[in-house]
Amino acid sequence: MLQPYRRATVSRTIHFRAARWLLLVTLLLFGIMLSACGSDESQDDTQVAVEPSTGSTTVNVTATDFSYTRDKSEASAGTINFTITNAGAMQHDFAIQVNGVEQKSTLLEPEQSTTLSVKLTPGTYSYRCTVAGHDLLGMKGTFVVN
Numbered sequence: 001m002l003q004p005y006r007r008a009t010v011s012r013t014i015h016f017r018a019a020r021w022l023l024l025v026t027l028l029l030f031g032i033m034l035s036a037c038g039s040d041e042s043q044d045d046t047q048v049a050v051e052p053s054t055g056s057t058t059v060n061v062t063a064t065d066f067s068y069t070r071d072k073s074e075a076s077a078g079t080i081n082f083t084i085t086n087a088g089a090m091q092h093d094f095a096i097q098v099n100g101v102e103q104k105s106t107l108l109e110p111e112q113s114t115t116l117s118v119k120l121t122p123g124t125y126s127y128r129c130t131v132a133g134h135d136l137l138g139m140k141g142t143f144v145v146n
């Protein structure tokens with residue numbers, strides 16, 4: 001009695017796994033295509049240890065499906081307030097790599113916004129959306145601190 005039911009469940013599980021793999025491979029290929037014809041932005045994370053100034057700068061970041069726009073690409077050392085607005089139809093966040101640690105905003109629903117404040121010394125910092133696959137689709141970039 002149990003046999004046909006079990007077989008159906010197993011086959012459905014395998015089918016689901018195959019579909020998930022196909023989706024993952026498609027996302028990866030799409031990401032590779034985008035990065036191949038995309039930016040020549042370097043992913044240099046080197047930072048120079050310099051006394052940071054005490055000033056603060058606000059950088060307005062808008063997230064869409066699947067890219068970011070921002071009103072500044074660089075700022076002076078000190079506290080940087082990244083104000084992130086989700087103008088997309090999907091959930092997005094904003095995470096910036098600081099001294100090997102990813103500082104992450106809250107996960108934003110469409111139309112929500114939040115501020116992520118980080119203290120930065122001069123250098124080039126990488127940021128990305130941490131929702132699975134979104135960085136591969138283009139939600140990443142670098143920010144320069146002078």
Ligand SMILES: [Cu+2]
Pocket residue numbers: 091092093129130131134139
């Ligand atoms: Cu995203």
